[in-house]
Amino acid sequence: MATLKIDNARYLITLDPQRRILRDATVVIDGQYITHVDKAEALRHVAAEEVIDAREMVVTPGFCNNHMHISYAHATRGIFPDDLDPMVYLAHVFTLQGAMNEEDEYYTSLLGITELLKYGTTCFLDPGSTKYLDACLQAYAESGCRIVVGQQVVDRPNPFHLPVYTTEAAIRRMEETLQRYHGQLDGRVRAWTMPFDAAFCSDELLTAAKALADRYGTGMTLHQANRPATVQRYLADYGKRPVQYLDDLGVLGPNVLLAHVIDLDEAEIEAIARSGTKTVMCPTAALKMGSGMTATAKLPEMVARGICVSLGTDAGNNSNLLETLRAMYLVAVVYKDARRTTAVVPAELALELATLEGARALGLEREIGSIEVGKKADLVLFDTRRPEWRTLFNPVNSLVYNADGRSVHTVIVDGRVVVREARPCYIDEWELICKVQTLGERLLQRTGIHFAPRWPVM
Numbered sequence: 229m230a231t232l233k234i235d236n237a238r239y240l241i242t243l244d245p246q247r248r249i250l251r252d253a254t255v256v257i258d259g260q261y262i263t264h265v266d267k268a269e270a271l272r273h274v275a276a277e278e279v280i281d282a283r284e285m286v287v288t289p290g291f292c293n294n295h296m297h298i299s300y301a302h303a304t305r306g307i308f309p310d311d312l313d314p315m316v317y318l319a320h321v322f323t324l325q326g327a328m329n330e331e332d333e334y335y336t337s338l339l340g341i342t343e344l345l346k347y348g349t350t351c352f353l354d355p356g357s358t359k360y361l362d363a364c365l366q367a368y369a370e371s372g373c374r375i376v377v378g379q380q381v382v383d384r385p386n387p388f389h390l391p392v393y394t395t396e397a398a399i400r401r402m403e404e405t406l407q408r409y410h411g412q413l414d415g416r417v418r419a420w421t422m423p424f425d426a427a428f429c430s431d432e433l434l435t436a437a438k439a440l441a442d443r444y445g446t447g448m449t450l451h452q453a454n455r456p457a458t459v460q461r462y463l464a465d466y467g468k469r470p471v472q473y474l475d476d477l478g479v480l481g482p483n484v485l486l487a488h489v490i491d492l493d494e495a496e497i498e499a500i501a502r503s504g505t506k507t508v509m510c511p512t513a514a515l516k517m518g519s520g521m522t523a524t525a526k527l528p529e530m531v532a533r534g535i536c537v538s539l540g541t542d543a544g545n546n547s548n549l550l551e552t553l554r555a556m557y558l559v560a561v562v563y564k565d566a567r568r569t570t571a572v573v574p575a576e577l578a579l580e581l582a583t584l585e586g587a588r589a590l591g592l593e594r595e596i597g598s599i600e601v602g603k604k605a606d607l608v609l610f611d612t613r614r615p616e617w618r619t620l621f622n623p624v625n626s627l628v629y630n631a632d633g634r635s636v637h638t639v640i641v642d643g644r645v646v647v648r649e650a651r652p653c654y655i656d657e658w659e660l661i662c663k664v665q666t667l668g669e670r671l672l673q674r675t676g677i678h679f680a681p682r683w684p685v686m
């Protein structure tokens with residue numbers, strides 16, 4: 229593979245152990261890997277096949293979105309009225325997901341990935357809702373993204389009409405997914421076990437999912453929102469809250485990623501901290517769905533306890549956006565308001581959650597999450613020749629509080645330029661958008677799901 233030089237960046241935010249921010253800095257990439265990080269002057273002698281002039285750019289590591297239902301994201305976005313009953317909403321969502329065919333999934337995944345990449349997210353976890361992984365693997369290959377995949381399984385009846393497998397079939401399905409997809413595309417694809425939600429899985433399935441993740445040296449994720457009704461049911465049935473239940477079952481650990489964690493009590497936080505379990509919080513979805521995040525979620529307190537907290541956005545109809553930077557901005561501001569102090573979640577921490585901690589939550593901290601020699605080259609170049617970036621004195625504050633994905637200029641994943649001058653390199657974007665619009669219209673027709681906008685469309 230070719231060598232690439234990102235030359236003379238105005239600021240390079242390395243996220244290295246010293247958290248150095250280099251002015252007038254250069255990064256050299258050889259194949260997938262970063263080979264040099266230094267002042268431009270010191271690397272003047274290093275030649276490369278391609279040089280990108282980064283003079284007015286701020287360069288950061290690629291962002292990680294650790295909970296994003298990619299295949300469904302764009303097909304029917306924004307159709308639901310705000311005040312739809314959450315259970316009715318979820319039933320419709322799973323009906324739509326169930327009705328998606330291979331073509332739908334391929335194109336909506338490709339458009340979802342394009343939105344992620346264009347706004348700086350280079351790595352994401354799809355929590356198991358993709359049914360046609362072979363077709364979507366093609367989309368992952370073409371776009372060049374880094375992804376964690378799996379198959380969501382349940383073996384108990386559930387209100388969402390998710391397919392209920394026998395326990396043996398569910399375990400087999402998870403293991404086949406690990407065997408088939410883990411390590412694909414030069415290691416850009418990782419496969420995890422993904423029991424959908426502990427509430428709809430038997431103890432046997434949960435322990436098998438964790439055992440598979442251990443045996444294959446990979447991870448496990450599950451939805452763990454801890455909504456009030458779920459917590460009440462666990463207390464009534466087992467006399468303990470959901471995360472304590474998982475802890476006693478022995479399925480917590482450093483390779484387990486709990487999604488949402490909107491409401492945890494002290495004992496649950498203790499169990500997560502002690503077991504080294506990782507978490508991902510989805511502020512854009514929690515806020516839009518009225519989950520009570522600002523009242524119950526304990527992000528600052530969890531970070532203070534040394535718990536790995538990463539960021540996600542969840543799906544295309546409960547968050548409606550895929551942009552990790554907006555999740556980063558939200559966690560930097562909402563907890564200040566909730567705790568009535570500006571001392572919590574400083575901009576630097578918010579950026580760590582979206583990069584380094586995102587990588588750590590996926591077990592990829594040795595590969596990505598910072599700009600260091602020997603790491604994989606996942607980089608984002610922000611163009612600061614824009615009003616929202618100026619004036620520019622503190623690049624971390626400017627990135628977290630004033631900027632967003634609109635200023636992403638160039639994106640590199642695994643050493644390959646996938647977005648150049650704000651355009652995806654691998655696809656005709658408008659053609660793809662038109663295709664997904666058509667597929668979404670057909671999907672709504674097929675399922676008969678229809679909600680008119682509140683205001684008359686003339």
Ligand SMILES: [Zn+2]
Pocket residue numbers: 295297355451487542543
């Ligand atoms: Zn989810």
